[in-house]
Amino acid sequence: MEIIQEEVAPKGVKKRRFTLFRASLVCFVVFTLLCGLAYPLSVTLAAQTAFPYEANGSQIIVTMPDGAKTVYGSELIGQSYESAEYLFGRVNTGAPTNLSPESEEYKKLVEERIAQRREKLAAVGYTDREDIPAELVTSGGSGVDPHISTEAAYFQIPAVTAARNAKAAEGEKISEAEVKETIDRYTEGRFLWIFGERRVNVLLVNLSLDGLI
Numbered sequence: 001m002e003i004i005q006e007e008v009a010p011k012g013v014k015k016r017r018f019t020l021f022r023a024s025l026v027c028f029v030v031f032t033l034l035c036g037l038a039y040p041l042s043v044t045l046a047a048q049t050a051f052p053y054e055a056n057g058s059q060i061i062v063t064m065p066d067g068a069k070t071v072y073g074s075e076l077i078g079q080s081y082e083s084a085e086y087l088f089g090r091v092n093t094g095a096p097t098n099l100s101p102e103s104e105e106y107k108k109l110v111e112e113r114i115a116q117r118r119e120k121l122a123a124v125g126y127t128d129r130e131d132i133p134a135e136l137v138t139s140g141g142s143g144v145d146p147h148i149s150t151e152a153a154y155f156q157i158p159a160v161t162a163a164r165n166a167k168a169a170e171g172e173k174i175s176e177a178e179v180k181e182t183i184d185r186y187t188e189g190r191f192l193w194i195f196g197e198r199r200v201n202v203l204l205v206n207l208s209l210d211g212l213i
Contacts, residue, residue, distance in 0.1 A: 089202035
């Protein structure tokens with residue numbers, strides 16, 4: 001009867017295995033502490049110390065008459081406004097689109113947006129002959145752009161003024177010059193004075209027109 005003996009690993013092999021296991025465990029613990037704890041904490045601490053407003057999402061917080069604080073949104077995320085009393089921003093799709101500008105589906109979508117906004121603008125005196133700036137009926141790369149150009153903002157001044165005065169009491173009417181002044185107050189210049197275009201934060205202008213900021 002043949003007896004099969006189980007091979008036993010030499011002591012040197014066992015020692016090497018233990019050394020590799022120990023090194024792997026040490027690397028796992030060290031990099032977990034560095035990448036999972038030390039790095040996030042240091043970045044968070046630096047951001048909260050140097051840029052607390054930006055680090056917390058650039059939230060627009062308004063203090064109400066009763067002292068309560070309400071978050072109205074973020075400077076970085078566009079909001080949709082349906083009333084002509086407010087500036088229209090870029091179309092908020094919530095996400096980028098992969099539709100080609102040359103596709104029939106995209107063209108149909110833009111035509112529908114033009115019709116919707118013309119209807120709202122016509123209610124305060126605009127006609128179908130008025131050319132609506134392209135950025136007011138198209139979405140940006142992110143789908144949640146908070147800015148429009150100064151030209152697109154100025155285009156809406158007569159409509160915003162007319163819509164607000166239609167609902168305002170006699171002594172509370174607003175002039176086009178006042179609306180323009182508000183737009184100019186929240187106009188941001190070119191990055192490093194040469195990159196991009198002058199732009200207007202739609203949410204800040206609308207909150208200012210409502211007297212909330």
